[in-house]
Amino acid sequence: MxxxxxxxxxxxxxxxxxxxxxxxxxxxxxxxxxxxxxxxxxxxxxxxxxxxxxxxxxxxxxxxxxxxxxxxxxxxxxxxxxxxxxxxxxxxxxxxxxxxxxxxxxxxxxxxxxxxxxxxxxxxxxxxxxxxxxxxxxxxxxxxxxxxxxxxxxxxxxxxxxxxxxxxxxxxxxxQTTSVVSDVKTPLGYKNIALEASKYIHSNYADELTIDMVAQQLNVTPRHVNRLFQEMFGRSFAHTVSVIRMEYAKKYLRTTNDSLERIAMHVGLPSGKVLIRLFHEQEGMSPGDYRAKFH
Amino acid sequence: MxxxxxxxxxxxxxxxxxxxxxxxxxxxxxxxxxxxxxxxxxxxxxxxxxxxxxxxxxxxxxxxxxxxxxxxxxxxxxxxxxxxxxxxxxxxxxxxxxxxxxxxxxxxxxxxxxxxxxxxxxxxxxxxxxxxxxxxxxxxxxxxxxxxxxxxxxxxxxxxxxxxxxxxxxxxxxxQTTSVVSDVKTPLGYKNIALEASKYIHSNYADELTIDMVAQQLNVTPRHVNRLFQEMFGRSFAHTVSVIRMEYAKKYLRTTNDSLERIAMHVGLPSGKVLIRLFHEQEGMSPGDYRAKFH
Missing domain, CATH: 2.60.120.10 (Jelly Rolls)
Known part of the structure; x- marks a missing residue:
């Protein structure tokens, strides 16, 4: 060549x-x-x-x-x-x-x-x-x-x-004309807050999670977090958290025999009742019916 | 790796x-x-x-x-x-x-x-x-x-x-997802007029060369050509032409036994007299002294 x-x-x-x-x-x-x-x-x-x-x-x-x-x-x-x-x-x-x-x-x-x-x-x-x-x-x-x-x-x-x-x-x-290592520590541009927030949710989905907590963690306003979530993931912060919780709940339903109360606790929800309601909204079926498909 | x-x-x-x-x-x-x-x-x-x-x-x-x-x-x-x-x-x-x-x-x-x-x-x-x-x-x-x-x-x-x-x-x-060949014919940016003019001078140094001719050739104003020459070569159009002519004259002096009249003609100058004057200005010696160093 x-x-x-x-x-x-x-x-x-x-x-x-x-x-x-x-x-x-x-x-x-x-x-x-x-x-x-x-x-x-x-x-x-x-x-x-x-x-x-x-x-x-x-x-x-x-x-x-x-x-x-x-x-x-x-x-x-x-x-x-x-x-x-x-x-x-x-x-x-x-x-x-x-x-x-x-x-x-x-x-x-x-x-x-x-x-x-x-x-x-x-x-x-x-x-x-x-x-x-x-x-x-x-x-x-x-x-x-x-x-x-x-x-x-x-x-x-x-x-x-x-x-x-x-x-x-x-x-x-x-x-090749210098041995200097750059003092620039990060790639150039703005930190992707939506992504950082998303990682934070994945690490903390088992606990209570409010947009105010996340915004405070990242030093931005809650409004800003929401706007960035819409742009990056096409849905609001609250919906994103909810989807992530249901995804983890589905994993527990498929792979364990834990009670709904226990799974709700695993994914940061206050009760089995709330889990059932959210599951219906997002998956169009009950957690029990979902589990039955895999057991 | x-x-x-x-x-x-x-x-x-x-x-x-x-x-x-x-x-x-x-x-x-x-x-x-x-x-x-x-x-x-x-x-x-x-x-x-x-x-x-x-x-x-x-x-x-x-x-x-x-x-x-x-x-x-x-x-x-x-x-x-x-x-x-x-x-x-x-x-x-x-x-x-x-x-x-x-x-x-x-x-x-x-x-x-x-x-x-x-x-x-x-x-x-x-x-x-x-x-x-x-x-x-x-x-x-x-x-x-x-x-x-x-x-x-x-x-x-x-x-x-x-x-x-x-x-x-x-x-x-x-x-890899398309077989389309680009319709963009040239690299992006503005044509480098000073460079094009310089190539034109090198191709036509044996003839009469005025800034108006070159400007017309490239569809720009003579003033623009001069400004670009200053930027690109650190000297005016006229000086650039003159330097290029003397460089070619030096080549003829070194490598031929042609008369000054003939060399002047080769490099687009009206007479041997003009060649002698320009040579003195730029090289600080006569064409004859320069030639003597190489023969």
Whole structure:
């Protein structure tokens, strides 16, 4: 697969923005190149990555000359003059990509801000030192082959997917330039309160359970819990609790010979009578008839 | 690596939004589950995927019972009652994920709209037919293992990266439910005019080249071309053309014995005199002195 994609071109000439919580990843340009294309000295207020695919190229940045073999990477800081040494006689295939990471002005979550700062700090090293050079990076050729395949296959979603894949390419290489572990402790986004509440119900269905108790446990209003339940499970909190209790009651009816009073107690209901009423409402039969089907 | 991640939990309890051009991908919940956790009948106004990792589970949707083996997938449409058959004695590991695709109200590009409609149409099939069932999907276990690894390693960017990876998981499976090839012809985003203009200059440096000609060629204003050049290459259009001409002139000086008049003609300058003046300005020496260094 690699051999095939190496003979093909990747050419991304669309300025593509992938928005994240606290920053945008902007891809200005990506192209698979070869030794026959001259790249003259230039600079820009953007980051650029050169990544060797095969053969030998040579990135010149200021006074420094950086050989680019298979899986070598040069990440150039902003506003540093650079060029490729023109060696048309030496076979070389490499990949180049121009991008930027732009902070958002709106208010983001603290974790999203933190993630932005961690990425920006890793990139800063390239600005300060003109470039970051990894002679032997962990191979990204499978990812480049995947990008090429997406472009070829043009399956639904491909057009935004390749933007994502370019971002992963940058991220994979950037991580190799730092040993920093992220301080972001959780995935980004809002905690799914309905789900947390649901787990709480499953753990406590044998006890008394009111929406106020759950809301207090999760530091939100009871009204909010109800709204989230409707969205996530298509029914109210009270109904959800009731359904969960009946499901557990059915399990006891099927697998034990316990009395209805005892089962009611197991599932957090005040009496066998209440169990019978709820069972009728939800299952359209008595607990006894249900049990009879399994015994 | 797979064996290792199969024993570990993936648990994503944060509502995470990944914005694209014309829609948001919203992940409500993702978890790796086993046969010992009961999943009672429920429904929601969201999509849900069940994906078999090992053993045998069973998704019940309405009257239908869908066995879930390794790499089986059930994609449930919105608002259809479903549950997992409770078989605690049968070993089963599976992955479940609740998500939605929400169109944006703002104005997006035509291609971004088209991409949204293609994805929405594929999902519609699940809504209409209650579910889409793939008994043997192409394995996504490597992707799940990658998600797990990202969570474990917590390298910079991990927190938003796993949201992306869940999106790719959905996309990979959704594509297997349709044979549709995307009508989106180009990657999403704006065409990089500076880059296109630069390619045009490289192809036409031997001829007269004015910013008006290039602007006309690309259907934009000359002012716009200049602004984009500053951004992309850190210098004006005129300077860029001049630099490119001198770079080609240097190549002729190094590799041929052509007269200055002839080289000027090769690189699109009106006379040897102009070449000498520009060469002095940019290289700080005469073309003759430069040539002498290489002969």
């Amino acid at each position: 690699l051999a095939e994609y190496r003979n093909q071109q990747i050419y991304h000439n669309h300025i593509t923005t992938i928005p994240f919580g606290a920053f945008d990843f902007v891809l200005y340009y990506a192209e698979q190149m070869s030794q026959i294309i001259p790249v003259f000295e230039h600079q820009h207020d953007l980051y650029e990555i050169f990544y060797g695919i095969e053969g030998e190229a040579n990135v010149v940045c200021g006074q420094d000359s950086l050989p680019l073999y298979e899986n070598s990477m040069v990440l150039l800081g902003k506003n540093h003059l650079h060029r490729l040494r023109y060696m048309p006689e030496k076979p070389a295939v490499y990949f180049t990509m121009i991008f930027d990471i732009i902070p958002k002005s709106g208010n983001s979550s603290i974790d999203a801000e933190l993630e932005y700062r961690e990425i920006a700090k890793a990139l800063d090293k390239a600005d300060t030192n003109k470039y970051i050079y990894l002679p032997r990076a962990v191979s990204q050729q499978a990812l480049l082959a995947d990008i090429h395949k997406q472009i070829q296959d043009r399956k639904i979603g491909w057009a935004s997917q390749i933007g994502i894949l370019y971002y992963l390419f940058v991220l994979n290489l950037l991580r | 797979l064996a290792e991640y199969r024993n570990q939990q993936i648990y994503h309890n944060h509502i995470t939004t990944i914005p694209f051009g014309a829609f948001d991908f919203v992940l409500y919940y993702a978890e790796q589950m086993s046969q010992i956790i009961p999943v009672f009948e429920h429904q929601h106004d969201l999509y849900e995927i069940f994906y078999g990792i090992e053993g045998e589970a069973n998704v019940v949707c309405g009257q239908d019972s869908l066995p879930l083996y390794e790499n089986s997938m059930v994609l449930l449409g919105k608002n259809h009652l479903h549950r997992l058959r409770y078989m605690p004695e049968k070993p089963a590991v599976y992955f479940t994920m609740i998500f939605d695709i929400i169109p944006k109200s703002g104005n997006s590009s035509i291609d971004a709209e088209l991409e949204y409609r293609e994805i929405a149409k594929a999902l519609d099939k699940a809504d209409t037919n209650k579910y889409i069932y793939l008994p043997r999907a192409v394995s996504q276990q490597a992707l799940l293992a990658d998600i797990h690894k990202q969570i474990q390693d917590r390298k910079i960017g991990w927190a938003s990266q796993i949201g992306i990876l869940y999106y790719l998981f959905v996309l990979n499976l959704l594509r």
